[in-house]
């Protein structure tokens with residue numbers, strides 16, 4: 695169980711995340727929605743401590759994540775993998791090496807520096823790539839891949855960390871509808887097969903509705919909605935997105951929903 699208690703992050707006079715209280719059970723797939731500047735990225739960055747809180751607690755089990763330092767903090771970052779809109783791979787390195795960097799936390803410093811990996815570590819990385827149907831690109835330089843392929847490699851790198859939580863900050867914002875669907879399907883599969891909690895910032899509403907068990911709506915740093923996709927009325931969604939509502943709803947027509955996500959497929963099957 696991940697528990698956020700009064701979590702706040704201020705930048706000057708702006709409360710990017712403002713007194714957020716949430717409990718996220720293990721194995722949930724959670725979508726965070728909201729207009730630009732609502733605090734979605736800051737919330738994810740607080741969770742893996744890329745940003746430090748101004749106030750409040752982040753509890754995982756009975757540990758306060760906000761207080762971790764040194765090796766404990768590095769271990770937490772390893773437990774809490776993150777993928778980004780811009781993939782963040784090292785373009786000049788091959789795909790397999792990029793995935794293996796997900797294991798760096800576990801390695802002694804000399805092996806990390808020399809990038810020496812055991813056959814078992816390599817096999818694990820290839821297996822992670824294979825789950826994303828990317829094993830055939832293992833020896834290719836990452837920069838030669840398409841955006842959708844790079845995001846799948848980034849997910850494989852996250853899997854190589856054997857995380858407890860997977861954070862995804864706008865993972866499909868740079869992708870075309872087909873690749874967006876492949877990436878969201880992969881995240882949902884990992885969530886369901888491995889029981890990894892997935893917390894995902896999403897711009898388009900239908901993607902959040904199609905893939906997530908739970909939707910959290912943010913506005914000016916505050917949580918203004920927390921419920922199931924069925925509980926999120928169109929009126930509430932319109933209020934959360936404000937001036938960006940039309941864009942968020944219209945983009946949905948060309949995003950993963952066009953290629954039909956798992957719920958849409960379930961509806962079709964009925």
Ligand SMILES: Nc1ncnc2c1ncn2[C@@H]1O[C@H](COP(=O)(O)OP(=O)(O)OP(=O)(O)O)[C@@H](O)[C@H]1O
Nearest residue numbers: 705708709710728729730731732733734735736737
């Ligand atoms: N490093 C920073 N320094 C100053 N202000 C910041 C910083 N990071 C975020 N903010 C501010 O905090 C608020 C929340 O930003 P955040 O990026 O978390 O929103 P968001 O919902 O993720 O937006 P977007 O969808 O555009 O990425 C904004 O007002 C932003 O300008």
